[in-house]
Amino acid sequence: MAADTESETRKRIVILGGSYSGVSTAHYLLKYVIPKLPERPSYQVVLVSASAKAVCRPACPRALISDDMFPQEKLFVRTDIAFEQYPKYSFRFINGTATELDHGNRTVSIDLGTDGASETIDYYALVIATGASTSSPLLGLTRDDEFLRTKWIAFRQALPNAKSIVIAGGGPAGVETAGELGEFLNGRAGFFSSKLENPKVPITVVTAGSRILPFLRLSLAQKAESYLAQVGVTVVINARVTAVSPPGAGTEDVSSKATLTLEDGKTIDADLYIPATGMRPNTCFLHEDLKTEEGRVDTNAVTLRVDKAGPRVYALGDVSSHARPAIHNLPNSIPVLCANLKRDLLLAAGNEESAAGIDREFKEDTRETQLVPIGKTKGVGALMGYQTPSFFVWLLKGRDYWLWMAERWWSGNMIAKG
Ligand SMILES: Cc1cc2nc3c(=O)[nH]c(=O)nc-3n(C[C@H](O)[C@H](O)[C@H](O)COP(=O)(O)OP(=O)(O)OC[C@H]3O[C@@H](n4cnc5c(N)ncnc54)[C@H](O)[C@@H]3O)c2cc1C
Secondary structure (H helix, E strand, O other): OOHHHHHHHOEEEEEEOOOHHHHHHHHHHHHHHHHHOOOHHHEEEEEEEOOOEEEOHHHHHHHOOOHHHOOHHHHEEEOOHHHOOOOHHHEEEEEOEEEEEEOOOOEEEEEOOOOOOEEEEEOOEEEEOOOEEOOOHHHOOOOOHHHHHHHHHHHHHHHHHOOOEEEEOOOHHHHHHHHHHHHHHHOOOOOOOOOOOOOOOOEEEEOOOOOOOOOOOHHHHHHHHHHHHOOOEEEEOOOOEEEEEOOOEOOOEOOOOEEEEEOOOOEEEEOEEEEOOOOEEOOOOOOHHHEOOOOOEOOOOOOOEOHHHOOOEEEOHHHEOOOOOOHHHHHHHHHHHHHHHHHHHHHHOOOOHHHHOOOOOOOOOOOOOEEEEEOOOEEEEEEOOEEOOHHHHHHHHHOOOOHHHHHHHHHOOOOOOO
16 A cells, blocks of 8 residues: 555544643553554554644743743753654654534644645544643743743843732632742742832732632641742732733733723732633634533543544543643543543454453542642642642742653653553
């Protein structure tokens, strides 16, 4: 068979999204699933990602301040390189954005970004792993790595002239960003001071909730608030931002001054504004029927299949409704998704139920787990329900925001066969 025809007749397992979920799933399939299938060469994993590089997203709250914070070659890593270890025919990387999923005809249209070029590919199996975007483009890949860098540059140019900063959102992204900026701009209060008096750049975290860090126990949220006070950050609770003027401040224009209107009608002026609220699932290319009310992919929380999308369609990571959006849920999700995909492929290839095995079931670990660094030396958090001392938050996350672990995610070494 000629090479082109061969590629046309391959059964494509298309994975949309090239970050923690998508890259790890691709490795897992290539390492542990496809080698176990009959007619192994007939399958091809196609990874489609809007960004050619993966980024260690948890590092963004510190990385946005300066390129000197982290080695850039570790922070941004080309997605395709780690796949050179597999047979060439078994993997293809497409740098493009999925624009439309036709789940009836089992095709996905991809915008290739250059001169309006596009491609429509059909899939035999599909994994949706397109994640979620923050309102602020400073905190992750809202388009591609170049776009993220451009936004960081614009923000950094405005930073030296900023006399006040407001961050909306009392979750970990908002708190970490406030802590990093506070320490960088204001330094830290002396050992015996509970609060930094007259910070050079007052920073305010406004949250709609009655406290920050709602996933952690109250005492940890209070401790976080006291660490924030030591770097010149004030927390304002029960303060939902209802309007931003000018409208694109903090989103389209990250260097703009902003006036924020709160629910009670009060206004706050900021030289810089960072909206760290409300993750938006990247699902605009999906039919409404496949989404939950929150816009996430309506995923079977036990099997990780997208039942309404037809056979052999799955979703995981931040885009999926099956679990709380967090990287630490992936080591449990990926082996389950891939085992069920393998089972579905075996059945589709004509194997008996007995040979294909039974479904694996996902169960979310809902214990209190979250680590929140506040600047380079402090932090609060809990792991599997146990409070972690500030020193361990620094050791595990705060010293480099998991950059030490990112390489293992991109190379496929993070998730062992489970
Ligand atoms: C500031 C911050 C700090 C965080 N810290 C932690 C932490 O310490 N621990 C933790 O567990 N979690 C943390 N999280 C959450 C964590 O980053 C996410 O859970 C994780 O990134 C989810 O991975 P993902 O692969 O599902 O999606 P994402 O990382 O969002 O990646 C989605 C990928 O899909 C691509 N994409 C998007 N749309 C399309 C499209 N239409 N077509 C093709 N490709 C597309 C994107 O370019 C990207 O490559 C943090 C999040 C933020 C914002």
